[in-house]
Amino acid sequence: MFINVYTISIVFSITFLIVVIELVIKNKLQERYSLLWIFMSIVLLVFSSTPVIINTLADWLDIKNPPSLLFLFGLVYLLIYNLHVTTVVSRQSEKITKLTQEIALLKHTWDQENKKEKN
Template sequence: MSTATYIFGIIAAVAALTVVVELLRRNRLRERHAVWWITGGILGLIIAIFPSIVDWAAGIAGVEVPTNLVFFVSIALLVLICVQHSSELTTLEDKTRRLNEESALLTMRVRALEDQLNAPLTDTSDKE
């Protein structure tokens, strides 16, 4: 690997970590979402600083081409992020449905009460 490749890898990893930290700081990203991105950024930074780690890990995992291991780990990280988001989306859909149902019931109760108030008053006393 050339020196430019090392520098590019380090700059890319630091840029990714900087973006995640800045999003956290501005409250545009929650901590539970940032965990996987920070993990990926730190792994990218470690690999950029020590590229021989990929060769070592590929040897341990039995992967012939170290780049394939990098792709596999990257895809696995993205799948974990997708699963986390899907889980949270399902929870939010359930909460939204429940809130809509409660709102509809409350609207029905308010309309019924308004109808009772607006109904013509009938005199129930005996007129003889």
């Protein structure tokens, strides 16, 4: 059996797709985040299983080694996804800070009310 980059990419895509679906089934990954990973797995699977697409794109972009285009797409995708996740984490961090402050204010108010009732 002849193993090349395309074969490895196909196996990786299928394996990754199965892992993502398993994580969703076990509720370890939310559906909204899994959609991007599933989409990327399918795109990689299509590109890997039809080298004509990659070869054509590589010729059009003047890339000498067409399989390296797969890795370029993966790298660009990961950079974009990393930026997206960073913005989500930033928003959640701001919400956590606000909620923590609100809880502290409520606790302070609660303590003040309890002091008044005791006196």
